[in-house]
Amino acid sequence: MRAETPSAARRTGAFVAVAVALFCIQLDFFALNLALPGIAAELHITVSAAQWTLSAYMLAIGCFFIVGGRVGDVFGRRGTLLAGIALFTAGSVGCALAPGLGPLVAARIAQGVGAAFVFPVSVSVITNTFPEETRAKALGAVFGVANIGTALGPFVGGGFTEGPGWRWIFWLMAPLSLLALLVALVYVPDSRDSSAPRELDLTGCALVVCCLAALTLAVERGDAWGWTSTRTLTLFGVAVLAGGLFPVRERRARHPLVDLRLFRNIPYVLVTAMGSLSNMGYGVTVFLATLYLQGVRGLSPLQAGTVFLAPALLVALSGPLGARLARHMRPTAVMALAGAVAGTGMYALTLAGAWWLYVPVFAWCGLGLGLGWTFSSVATQQVVAPARAGEASGVLLTFLVTLGAIALAGTAAAISALTPQHPPEDAYDAILRLGGLFIVAVAVVVMAVRHGLVRRGRVPPLSMREDSG
Template sequence: MRAETSSAARKGAFTAVAVALFCIQVDFFALNLAIPGIADEFGVSPSAAQWTLSAYMLALGCFFIVGGRLGDVFGRRGILLVGIALFAAGSVGCALAPRLAVLVAARIVQGIGAGFVFPVSVAVISNAFPQESRAHALGAAFGVANIGTALGPFVGGGFTEGPGWRWIFWLLALLSSLGLLIAVVYVPDSRDTSAPRQLDLFGCGTIVCALAALTLAVERGSAWGWDSARTLTLIGVAVLTGGLFLLRERLTRHPLIDLRLFRNIPYVLVTGMGTVANMGYAVTVFLATLYLQGVRGLSPLMAGLVFLAPALVVALTGPLGARLAPRMRPTAVMALAGAIAGTGMIALSNVTAWWLYVPVFAWCGLGLGLGWTFSSVATQQVVPPARAGEASGVLLTFLVTLGAVALAAAAATITAMTPEHPPEDAYDAILRVGGAVILLASVVVMAVRHRLVVHGKVPALSMHAPWPPADAGDSTREARP
């Protein structure tokens, strides 16, 4: 259900969501460059300090689906407030942490808060704004969030070399508290009125266990060994609890995820393309960080400066997606993003000159940023607003979990290749393979879409084409695939 909202309430909801998403994006991309400083201060190894990232990703990936459905069932406003409050409290805990264990625990609190904020934010915007302005609002919100992506490396490098990494979290605590105050005043409530106020607790438990085990196995597999007992046990737990979750969702009256969502082929195409783009984004940023600091020998601050050009382009992909939304079908925008991203990654693997490296890196940012950003907008165009939180939670779970898998695969490939080849050869090989995979995914999306058009299941690419076609019934209508 979408409540009627005034112009002031819509503007306030947009501001609160944009500030919250901005903080989450700054947080993730700033801390990557702060890991060496954290390791030095606490007197631990960089691999131990890496738990500050792993723990955050673990909590984040586990609570997307739960957070999205909690918002749909119990009200998005309340879950958004809880999420922002947890993120702010976790930020304060990180800033004050006296030792690494406390920092990791505070990062888990931050991750749970962010896991609530992200899917509910998308649903809040979708339900606060009418359909004619919804895509623009979502695109603008992600545009603001992507400014955080642009500033994250610069903030992380600057604070780490200047007053210290703790100031990253003080900044986030201040901004997220501001977002919380705005949300308290302005964000309207909405929820799925068709769903009873009951939550599938068994489903929540099994999906959290499955995602936690899988994420932990992927994050630590290279350090423990992929054939070690710990890694194999975690993978086994993930398979077992994941199977129990799917069985539960098929049998329960009020599932956490309505599995019929995956019969919505446009949603599957958008989710798949967005996931592949985010995998490419995570790997490209990871490889660029290694290349700039390990091969080029740049300081964290200088590496952050190099990241500004592609990150600023990523920041523009939110508004760009909003402009494309009224003119192109969501699946077509996703395929276009994949084509740009794939060509950019392959080109990046073949250039070394600064005058060419930076603009090609920016071209990668355009395609990859549009791919993962617009996927959140696109899913809202192909599902009913009442299920917005659920659809967003499922999408974000795929984005984060498979992004972690891609990072682990890239790290394992580098480890396998570096004894016999220079590191930059491994980086280039991974970029070429990743670019080819994304290009192939774009072709598959458009091929499947063409097949659906031929059979009258979805409208043609032209926004002016009549729909539904004469041979299609109402049951084939999709929102805007």
């Protein structure tokens, strides 16, 4: 049940707890990429083996987004948030103390599961704590703080790796996430979907985790194992089988994990599609820029992290910007605008060779991509009922992370296929141009579909109501 009207102190406390928790998750995620060589050197393993620290985290977080969001809706968002932050904190300490690769990967899985519970529940906590008139502003501000972690991630990762060591990334996480836990314990009010009985579709949970785990692992390791290897093909087969059984189970379940009617909500589908593409573009652009700056330009991890500050700052500002735009534009229109800025930015990045042009174009690209994947979490809350906020957020985040992993794997495979015949920078440019044009094309399609909905009377053209899209 939702609390009557949380006090100003509770709203402020909930905001601080959620913002700090998401800041930690974003900082952790974007800091570790530049730390992989340092991890490999200290633990006496290959960089390919060290990649499991990223793969394990992606695997855990992608598998449990839907489960975490629905657990919060059904059993209470406060308890779910506290459990998620506590697990993330414990995982951070475990990473900092890990004596070898095995314990480090296990601690990263714990972090990922904790983050998978925190992220969708955080969105629904804000949705159910703040009144409708200030909800979008609060969500935008939360993601603004979280995106500061995105901004600082590469800089912190590169700086700590070259300085006191990669373990300090996690020592930084531990007290910050503990602070979020204590504030949440005191201030976050409880809420849940009052229409849902306290039962969880365990079979549905098992199927979705099995599907996403197999798919993510196959995509993450396919390039290393070989795309036609027995392991890779078996995992893809398991993913297809579990994925096919999941909607069958959900149609028959008394209390499904995911209400499939959610996908009849066309504005929600449009927002999810555009947000997923933006996140895919962001991951690919950051990956290619890292390779370009260090492999082609010859920058150190710290110098590369410094270059990332400009686009990352714009990513941080995209949260409040999205909230401001939401007062004047429909959610789908904001998402289409983000796609247009992101896609043209990705294409323009391939034309910017000089530093004086590369950095501002990179920042422009970061603004569009950041607005797209950040505002998608705000937009879903505007086009679904608050009672189903956790479920809708969990589904969105699952698409974002899973498709992001697929995009990165596809990018790595494309680079491997192109580089024997072409210089690396040509391969990077070709991928960015193709991705940028595709995102712009989808943004046009989103607006065309919305225009069709308006003409059929399905969506009021100037309405800013939650169900307007």
